[in-house]
Amino acid sequence: AYSLGETYRLTVEAVRDYYQALAPGGVLVLTRWLQLPPSEEARAWATAVAALEEMGVAQPAAQVAALRSLNTATILIRRGAWTADELAAIRRFAEARRFDLIALPGLEAEEANRFQVLPGNEYYHAFAAILDPARRAAWMHAARFDARPARDDRPFFFHFFRWQQVPSTLAMWGRTWQPFGGGGYLVVLALLPAAALAAAALVLLPWAAAPGARRPPLRLLAGFALLGFGFIGTEIALVQRFILLLGTPTHALVVVLVVLLATSGAGSVLTGRLTARQAAVMPALALVVASLAAALPWLVESALALPLILRIAVAALAIAPPGLLMGMPFALALRAAAARDAGVVAWAWAANGAASVVGALGATIVALSWGLSGVLLLSALAYGGAALAFGTSLAVPGSRAGPAFMARP
CATH class of the missing domain: 1.20.1250 (Growth Hormone; Chain: A;)
Structure with missing residues (x-):
């Protein structure tokens, strides 16, 4: 039932409104649970990127960042490009608290997935593909879960179902109280x-x-x-x-x-x-x-x-x-x-x-x-x-x- 409910707080239109309420240099913070393969956090990231693009932001990559703990991913959206001092502060913050960086201007793959190590560095590659218009459609098509941005016309943020999930969802039936994803x-x-x-x-x-x-x-x-x-x-x-x-x-x-x-x-x-x-x-x-x-x-x-x-x-x-x-x-x-x-x-x-x-x-x-x-x-x-x-x-x-x-x- 959770996946079938409306969540208007996490749509592209909502993120646009949040962004427009920021003062210059202000930062919007979104925190979502980590899932593997990426679903909830990937959709939040895709929603943020879509909101920036639809507002005419020429380089969304210069205004966003993401890092993760063991259980959650936190997405930062700045009104305006990050300054060099701010980027350095984010890196120091993540290093001191052993948070893994997922996305940051200038971030290389080897700088991610250092503390809470996961096979394949999947979050880094997923967020990078969503941020890149040339690779986004291919990643969305290949993803196990539906991570397309939620919108006011389809405000079901937690509905990630894709037909290829059916065998795995049915296999979990009876083994868990809430089969994820469908x-x-x-x-x-x-x-x-x-x-x-x-x-x-x-x-x-x-x-x-x-x-x-x-x-x-x-x-x-x-x-x-x-x-x-x-x-x-x-x-x-x-x-x-x-x-x-x-x-x-x-x-x-x-x-x-x-x-x-x-x-x-x-x-x-x-x-x-x-x-x-x-x-x-x-x-x-x-x-x-x-x-x-x-x-x-x-x-x-x-x-x-x-x-x-x-x-x-x-x-x-x-x-x-x-x-x-x-x-x-x-x-x-x-x-x-x-x-x-x-x-x-x-x-x-x-x-x-x-x-x-x-x-x-x-x-x-x-x-x-x-x-x-x-x-x-x-x-x-x-x-x-x-x-x-x-x-x-x-x-x-x-x-x-x-x-x-x-x-x-």
């Missing part, structure tokens, strides 16, 4: 097909056993399932994104759930007054959710310095418009289906609820792999797919045309 992720991966099979069994097996006249078209079930995927994916992405703005998961969860449920409920009520353009609701919602992927990073960054009460207001105002639209499709589709066959209501709820459970696991995996923007874009695709599944069935009340998805061959 145990939590493998649990989520295992739960996803289990949940999908359970959902399919609970919905499709009764569907297959139902008499033909009482069996709704699969297109109808797919539409309601896609609505469930879209809603839960958007909800999870909003909660995770607003953790940064509101400061804690509790604040984010409360604000998102209260506003989203209130506005989606209002949207459901308002569908009773829609007499035209009902079929445009889902395509419009898909566009709105997709736009959140681009708009939310800017909005959160712009509002971070505000007092908490104003940040809550900003979050609520950002959630309310999509929330209002998110409450409409299910109510519209359910009303259109029930007008033709009241027995469809139970099937609609079953498909939608089952998809929401599966979608929660899927959204977690997508967020870890492709970021929160990826979750929002896939949610938008789900709403677009629902629009295609329902087609023109969301007819204006009073229309003589029956729901298209209820038509049978």
